[in-house]
Amino acid sequence: xxxxxxxxxxxxxxxxxxRGLPEVSGETHAAMPGYGVRLSRVGDPKTIxxxxxxxxxxxxxxxxELEANVPVEIEADRSVDPGRAHxxxxxxxxxxxxxxxxxxxRKDGHRVTLLEKSSFSKHKxxxxxxxxxxxxxxLLLRLGFNFEAxxxxxxxxxxxxxxxxxxxxxxxxxxWAKEAYKRESVPGNVRPWALCHRVDLHNxxxxxxxxxxxxxxxxxxxxGATVEHVDTETAEVKLADGRVFAADSVIxxxxxxxxxxxxxxxxxxxxxxxxxCYRWLVPRxxxxxxxxxxxxxxxxxxxxxxxxxxxKLIMYPCRKNTMVxxxxxxxxxxxxxxxxxxxxxxxxxxxxxxxxxNFCPETRKLLHSAGDDLRVWQLMHxxxxxxFVKGRVALIGDAAHPFLPFLGQGAAQAMEDAVCIANIFQxxxxxxxGADSVPELLKLYDSIRRERANWIAAQTERNGLQEGEGxxxxxxxxxxxxxxxKHDEWDNTNEKLADWHARKSDQKDA
Numbered sequence: 001x002x003x004x005x006x007x008x009x010x011x012x013x014x015x016x017x018x019r020g021l022p023e024v025s026g027e028t029h030a031a032m033p034g035y036g037v038r039l040s041r042v043g044d045p046k047t048i049x050x051x052x053x054x055x056x057x058x059x060x061x062x063x064x065e066l067e068a069n070v071p072v073e074i075e076a077d078r079s080v081d082p083g084r085a086h087x088x089x090x091x092x093x094x095x096x097x098x099x100x101x102x103x104x105x106r107k108d109g110h111r112v113t114l115l116e117k118s119s120f121s122k123h124k125x126x127x128x129x130x131x132x133x134x135x136x137x138x139l140l141l142r143l144g145f146n147f148e149a150x151x152x153x154x155x156x157x158x159x160x161x162x163x164x165x166x167x168x169x170x171x172x173x174x175x176w177a178k179e180a181y182k183r184e185s186v187p188g189n190v191r192p193w194a195l196c197h198r199v200d201l202h203n204x205x206x207x208x209x210x211x212x213x214x215x216x217x218x219x220x221x222x223x224g225a226t227v228e229h230v231d232t233e234t235a236e237v238k239l240a241d242g243r244v245f246a247a248d249s250v251i252x253x254x255x256x257x258x259x260x261x262x263x264x265x266x267x268x269x270x271x272x273x274x275x276x277c278y279r280w281l282v283p284r285x286x287x288x289x290x291x292x293x294x295x296x297x298x299x300x301x302x303x304x305x306x307x308x309x310x311x312k313l314i315m316y317p318c319r320k321n322t323m324v325x326x327x328x329x330x331x332x333x334x335x336x337x338x339x340x341x342x343x344x345x346x347x348x349x350x351x352x353x354x355x356x357x358n359f360c361p362e363t364r365k366l367l368h369s370a371g372d373d374l375r376v377w378q379l380m381h382x383x384x385x386x387x388f389v390k391g392r393v394a395l396i397g398d399a400a401h402p403f404l405p406f407l408g409q410g411a412a413q414a415m416e417d418a419v420c421i422a423n424i425f426q427x428x429x430x431x432x433x434g435a436d437s438v439p440e441l442l443k444l445y446d447s448i449r450r451e452r453a454n455w456i457a458a459q460t461e462r463n464g465l466q467e468g469e470g471x472x473x474x475x476x477x478x479x480x481x482x483x484x485x486k487h488d489e490w491d492n493t494n495e496k497l498a499d500w501h502a503r504k505s506d507q508k509d510a
Contacts, residue, residue: 085427087248097397097414098253099205102219104422112219119223128198129318129325131408134181134191134485136415150204151319155193156301163306166360197318230263232391248435250393258399264390270380278328278347278376282369292362309468330355347376384454389442401453406464413453416489423493448496
C-alpha cells in the first residue's frame with residue numbers, strides 16, 4: 001500500500017508541475033485502487049466522507065479531503081507554444097455532463113480542472129433514475145464505462161396504458177432494438193438502451209475520471225467552489241474566495257440554473273413549463289407481492305407510461321431490476337406550494353394521491369408505494385439559446401439546453417455535447433491550429449450541436465402534452481426515440497471535423 005500511495009503522490013505532483021501549477025499540501029488516499037486525484041474544498045475542513053462510492057468491505061472513504069488553501073492564481077500560458085496539442089480546460093460543474101466531458105478530454109491528454117459548487121454530500125437515494133439510450137451508451141462504452149458496475153439494466157420492453165380506464169394501449173418487446181442500434185465503431189458492436197440510477201451512473205463516471213491508471217493526466221476537482229465571474233475572452237474563472245483559474249477554454253456544465261449561461265446569453269431565463277414532477281423509488285420485490293401492481297413489473301426491464309388527459313405516471317426499473325423508479329407529472333395549479341427547481345424538495349403523498357384520484361385502482365396502488373423519499377420539483381424550460389458559445393466559453397448539457405423529462409434524452413444530449421467538444425479538441429486538430437483556434441473550434445461545436453439539441457428539446461416538450469392537451473399520437477414517442485437512438489455523435493463530430501479540416505485546407509491553398 002505504501003508503494004501505491006507513493007506512486008499516487010508522484011502522479012499528482014508530476015501532473016501539477018507539467019501544468020506549471022503551485023504545489024498543494026495535502027494527501028492522496030488509496031483505500032480503493034483507482035483513485036489518485038487531488039481534491040480541494042473551500043472552507044469547511046471536514047472530510048467529504050461518502051461522496052465517492054465505498055468498497056464493499058470497508059467504511060473508509062475512498063478519497064481524503066484537503067483543507068482549503070490560501071487563494072492562489074493558476075495561470076495557463078498560451079504564448080509559449082501556440083501549436084501545442086494539449087489544452088488546459090476549466091469545467092464548471094461536476095455532474096453527468098461535466099464528468100463525461102472531463103473523461104473524454106483527459107483521454108486526449110488535456111489538463112482538466114473541475115469546479116463543483118456542492119460538496120457532493122447530498123447524494124441521497126432519492127428517486128432519480130435516468131435513461132441512457134443507444135445514442136449515449138455507445139459514447140460511454142468508447143470511454144470505458146462499465147454498465148455492469150453501474151448496476152444498469154437493459155430496457156427490454158415498452159408498455160403504454162390509459163391510467164383512467166386501465167386499458168393497455170400498446171405493449172411491445174424491444175428485443176429488436178439490440179440489433180437495430182448496433183454500431184461497428186463501438187466496442188462490442190453494441191449500444192444498449194440502459195436504465196441507471198443517477199447516483200450509480202455518477203459514481204462510475206467519477207471512478208473513471210479520477211483513476212490514475214487511465215490515460216491522460218488525472219483531473220483536479222475543487223468542491224465548494226462558488227464561481228463569481230467568467231471572462232469569455234481570456235477563459236479566466238474567478239471564485240468567490242478570490243482564487244482565479246486561467247485556462248485555454250471554459251466549459252459550463254452547471255445545469256439548469258447555470259451561472260455560466262449568463263456570460264454567454266445574459267437574457268436567457270428559465271420559465272415554469274406548467275407542470276411539476278414527483279419522483280420516488282420502490283423495491284421491485286414489494287410490487288411483485290401485490291396482484292394489481294405485479295402486472296407492471298413481472299417482466300424485467302419494462303418502461304411503462306400510464307397516462308390521463310393532462311397528467312401521467314412513468315415507471316421503469318434500475319439497479320439490475322431490483323428497484324423501480326417512478327415519475328408522476330401533474331399540473332402546477334394542483335400544487336399547494338411550488339416545488340423546488342432541484343430534487344431535494346420534499347413532496348406530500350396526500351397531494352400526489354389527490355392529483356390521481358380519477359385513475360384506476362391499479363394505478364393508485366402504484367402511487368401508494370411512495371414513501372419518505374418522495375420528492376417534487378417544478379419543471380422549467382427556456383427559450384432556445386441563440387448560441388452555446390462565446391469567445392473561449394462553451395455551454396453543455398442543461399446549461400445549454402434544459403430538458404424536460406418526457407423523452408429521457410436530457411443526460412444523453414449532455415453526453416453528446418461533451419463528446420463533441422472533446423473530439424473537436426483532439427490532438428490532430430490542435431497540432432495544426434493551436435490554442436489560439438479555441439474560439440473558432442467552439443463555433444464549430446455550436447454549429448454541430450445546437451440545432452439537434454434544441455430540436456430534440458422541442459420534441460420533448462411536445463411529447464409532454466397529453467391527448468387532452470392536443471398532444472401527439474401514441475406512436476410519436478417511439479418514432480422520436482428511434483430518431484434519437486440511431487444518431488452517433490462520436491462519428492458525426494469526426495465527420496464534421498474532417499469537413500472543417502478540408503475547408504481550412506482549401507482556404508490555405510486558394
